[in-house]
Amino acid sequence: MFDYNTQPHKFKFQGEINVPGDKSIAHRAIALGALADGVTQISNFTYADDLAVTAKVFKELGAKIHTEISNKDMIIKGVDHQLQELDHPLDVANVGTLESLLLGVLASSTNQYEVIGGNYLSKRPSDRLVKLLSGMGANYQSLTEQFLPMKVTGSSDLQGIVYHQDISSAQIKSSLVLAGIYAKTDTTIIRKLPTRNHTEVLANYFGADVTIKPDLIVVHPGHSKLTGQNLTIPGDFSSAAFYIAGALLTKGSKLVLPKVGLNSTRIGLLNVAKQMGANIYVDNRSVKSVEPFGDLIIKSQQLHGTKITSKQVQFIIDEIPLIALMASQASGQTIIEGVHDVHLQLSDRIRNMRVELAKLGIVMQVNDDSIVIDGDQKITVKDTVDSHNDHRIAMMLCIASILTDQPFKIKNIEAIDTSYPGFIADLNKVLVAD
Numbered sequence: 001m002f003d004y005n006t007q008p009h010k011f012k013f014q015g016e017i018n019v020p021g022d023k024s025i026a027h028r029a030i031a032l033g034a035l036a037d038g039v040t041q042i043s044n045f046t047y048a049d050d051l052a053v054t055a056k057v058f059k060e061l062g063a064k065i066h067t068e069i070s071n072k073d074m075i076i077k078g079v080d081h082q083l084q085e086l087d088h089p090l091d092v093a094n095v096g097t098l099e100s101l102l103l104g105v106l107a108s109s110t111n112q113y114e115v116i117g118g119n120y121l122s123k124r125p126s127d128r129l130v131k132l133l134s135g136m137g138a139n140y141q142s143l144t145e146q147f148l149p150m151k152v153t154g155s156s157d158l159q160g161i162v163y164h165q166d167i168s169s170a171q172i173k174s175s176l177v178l179a180g181i182y183a184k185t186d187t188t189i190i191r192k193l194p195t196r197n198h199t200e201v202l203a204n205y206f207g208a209d210v211t212i213k214p215d216l217i218v219v220h221p222g223h224s225k226l227t228g229q230n231l232t233i234p235g236d237f238s239s240a241a242f243y244i245a246g247a248l249l250t251k252g253s254k255l256v257l258p259k260v261g262l263n264s265t266r267i268g269l270l271n272v273a274k275q276m277g278a279n280i281y282v283d284n285r286s287v288k289s290v291e292p293f294g295d296l297i298i299k300s301q302q303l304h305g306t307k308i309t310s311k312q313v314q315f316i317i318d319e320i321p322l323i324a325l326m327a328s329q330a331s332g333q334t335i336i337e338g339v340h341d342v343h344l345q346l347s348d349r350i351r352n353m354r355v356e357l358a359k360l361g362i363v364m365q366v367n368d369d370s371i372v373i374d375g376d377q378k379i380t381v382k383d384t385v386d387s388h389n390d391h392r393i394a395m396m397l398c399i400a401s402i403l404t405d406q407p408f409k410i411k412n413i414e415a416i417d418t419s420y421p422g423f424i425a426d427l428n429k430v431l432v433a434d
């Protein structure tokens, strides 16, 4: 457990920074590469803590995984769906995406597994997902019925289901896709609202047969077979978001972020920033291994408040603490609607960001399904802040520290390593004292 003392200056941003490879895509690439027949080579892989846990779990299931940390390469020899039997539990720690992907993967194996998790995930209900996977024919047993630890015995006779999404969750959808690839009949997911689409897009890249339409996706197990692939992971938009917010909010900034992932299901913060009056330029657009990317050029800008609707929330799901900070520095009021499910993330991310920002003098009204933030708030340090072991809150607090010349302490700063080891060093490369 480490504390970080922020600096007693305001800063602006100058220069260029390459953000790490996308964590969300990398989780899926490891899972699909591990299940596939043959070798998968992943370039621009970031060895973040969450991805280390995913790699460890799939290694235990029999995949051979080699990481070249200096080259940011990962090489996986897959098991061709023959998962190894284990005499010990699979530990997903507090990696929410891994828990969901894994429960879907294990649905089609007849081996018996036990899945355990860390203190936060052991309190996150899995019953919605488990009910769906059980409906396909897999068996999940938890003493508490809805939380980890859980005993899983899948089925070699999984049957597809038709699921009318009651909540918008990329993790639930992804889990059903991974189970559906090995089912006997089609799995249909009828969307409530679109969510990040990396799983279905990447599954097709590996040889699955998934129809992707705006209002539904259908997994056709048929004769599809996953085969190892080479892929390059774009920069993580959710990591780039901290620099985007920082550069917009600090006078005299100009920052370039090369090769950032621009998947339309991830870049809601760009649209929110535009609604708030920002002009962010995108250059050198391209597509590699089915994911779009490009260079972002950000200049400081005076922002104004806006209304963010529930339709936009899935596209900013991991950026809400940062958007709250942006809103507090804009002119006028901002309302974010449709945030109910974000309360389930990690340790209740919305509650924690409200508590921590209040220690910096930034107040907001948090309701069950909406957040209201007044603009023009001055940062006034009242207390030591805490990441609550949430990497997104930790990095948002680092950006807040740049906007004030009052230094403060951030407790449990090491949470940053969950997605972006080296963030503070990178940040310091592009900060110029004002």
Ligand SMILES: O=C(O)C1=C[C@@H](OP(=O)(O)O)[C@@H](O)[C@H](O)C1
Residues within 6 Å of the ligand: 024, 097, 168, 169, 170, 171, 172, 174, 196, 317, 318, 345
């Ligand atoms: O599928 C994913 O990679 C993720 C989906 C989102 O969660 P939900 O599916 O619970 O909304 C997001 O918050 C999480 O950081 C990563």
Ligand SMILES: C=C(OP(=O)(O)O)C(=O)O
Residues within 6 Å of the ligand: 094, 095, 096, 097, 098, 318, 345, 346, 392, 419
């Ligand atoms: C909540 C996050 O991820 P996960 O759900 O995988 O823990 C995140 O990356 O912000």
